[in-house]
Amino acid sequence: MGRLASPATDAWRQLDGFLAIVSHDLRSPLSAISVGIDAMADPAMDQATRDRYLSAMRRAVGRTERFLADLADVGRIASGSLEIEPARIAIAPLLERAASQHEAEAHETGTWIVVEADGGIHPLKADPDRLLQALDKLISNAMRHARGSGAITLRAENRDGPEGDTVRLWVIDHGPGVAGAEIERILHRFWSGARERGKSAGLGLPLVSGIAAAHGGAMLVESSPGGGASFGLELPAVR
Amino acid sequence: MTTNFHILHVEDDDLDALNVQRLMSQCGAVSGITVAHDGMEALEVLRSETSDLHDLVILLDICMPRMSGLEFLRALRADPTLCHLPVVVLSTSDHEDDKETAYRLNVAGYLVKPPSPDRFRKSLFAFASYWSTAELL
Numbered sequence: 001m002g003r004l005a006s007p008a009t010d011a012w013r014q015l016d017g018f019l020a021i022v023s024h025d026l027r028s029p030l031s032a033i034s035v036g037i038d039a040m041a042d043p044a045m046d047q048a049t050r051d052r053y054l055s056a057m058r059r060a061v062g063r064t065e066r067f068l069a070d071l072a073d074v075g076r077i078a079s080g081s082l083e084i085e086p087a088r089i090a091i092a093p094l095l096e097r098a099a100s101q102h103e104a105e106a107h108e109t110g111t112w113i114v115v116e117a118d119g120g121i122h123p124l125k126a127d128p129d130r131l132l133q134a135l136d137k138l139i140s141n142a143m144r145h146a147r148g149s150g151a152i153t154l155r156a157e158n159r160d161g162p163e164g165d166t167v168r169l170w171v172i173d174h175g176p177g178v179a180g181a182e183i184e185r186i187l188h189r190f191w192s193g194a195r196e197r198g199k200s201a202g203l204g205l206p207l208v209s210g211i212a213a214a215h216g217g218a219m220l221v222e223s224s225p226g227g228g229a230s231f232g233l234e235l236p237a238v239r
Numbered sequence: 240m241t242t243n244f245h246i247l248h249v250e251d252d253d254l255d256a257l258n259v260q261r262l263m264s265q266c267g268a269v270s271g272i273t274v275a276h277d278g279m280e281a282l283e284v285l286r287s288e289t290s291d292l293h294d295l296v297i298l299l300d301i302c303m304p305r306m307s308g309l310e311f312l313r314a315l316r317a318d319p320t321l322c323h324l325p326v327v328v329l330s331t332s333d334h335e336d337d338k339e340t341a342y343r344l345n346v347a348g349y350l351v352k353p354p355s356p357d358r359f360r361k362s363l364f365a366f367a368s369y370w371s372t373a374e375l376l
Contacts, residue, residue: 028352031353032258032352033254034353035258035353036254036257039258056257057254144305146305147277147304175305176279176306
């Protein structure tokens with residue numbers, strides 16, 4: 001009886017940990033929005049404060065919507081049903097587009113984005129929206145963790161080899177960096193449902209890893225404490 | 240009641256920071272508030288030459304990028320010029336592990352978001368008294 005119950009107990013424990021992570025990451029913005037609504041009900045609030053509240057609440061709603069969308073995508077990755085709509089795409093315009101989507105965030109976080117990609121980069125057969133989604137996660141991560149640390153570089157490079165040509169898309173920051181073991185923990189934290197103190201669910205890297213894998217590629221990480229961090233994707237090129 | 244104190248609010252979420260700022264504006268004992276977006280920025284603020292550590296209370300979130308609240312607390316307590324500073328945690332985390340770790344690092348209080356406005360004000364005033372007592376010792 002005890003042996004039969006064990007796997008189910010483990011599964012429930014994992015589900016419980018997962019739900020705790022999700023509920024924590026949803027409760028935080030919802031409780032802040034709730035307090036904000038109560039504050040805005042005060043007719044004495046001046047217009048400038050009201051405007052700041054509206055902006056902050058819109059950002060909180062946006063983050064929550066992205067979190068729920070990411071959660072759905074991570075579920076699709078786990079079940080192998082993430083949809084990819086491949087098209088032939090040029091890299092430089094893709095990186096420029098990714099950079100332009102983060103201009104306002106860069107300004108707020110004391111960073112700026114530099115794109116390094118020339119016309120000689122191999123094209124890819126990939127889903128542009130999914131690649132932008134992956135780059136969005138990596139750029140946002142870089143801005144949060146390298147706040148005030150200057151340039152964040154989006155770099156593309158060809159890697160030609162006997163087993164096939166690939167393209168590497170890097171997001172490089174000059175922040176505090178992260179140890180290799182920590183990166184493993186970040187990836188493991190979500191899939192195992194284990195909670196790490198002082199950290200959020202961390203859907204970003206599992207999502208990037210899943211998008212890379214769905215394209216026949218892989219996520220890349222190069223980092224050391226104090227030396228900045230480089231996260232990226234390596235994807236098969238089209239020749 | 241103690242004299243006015245200044246708050247260093249360590250918080251990465253702008254809406255949370257705004258909510259706390261509004262609550263504090265209704266709290267007579269608070270003379271001003273400075274916001275740092277993570278533990279690393281908070282340490283930079285505290286270690287800057289212009290920083291006034293007198294009458295200062297740190298209000299600390301736990302879950303933040305770059306340097307979390309618990310990492311910040313460890314760095315603060317290890318710094319001989321900053322280790323005495325009073326800290327109150329204000330976090331969405333109600334995990335016993337987080338509370339135990341925070342109290343082991345000598346926080347004066349631990350509030351779970353969102354605190355009711357009344358409880359928040361009472362806690363701040365209670366903490367102001369704690370700070371005042373610490374000054375007398």
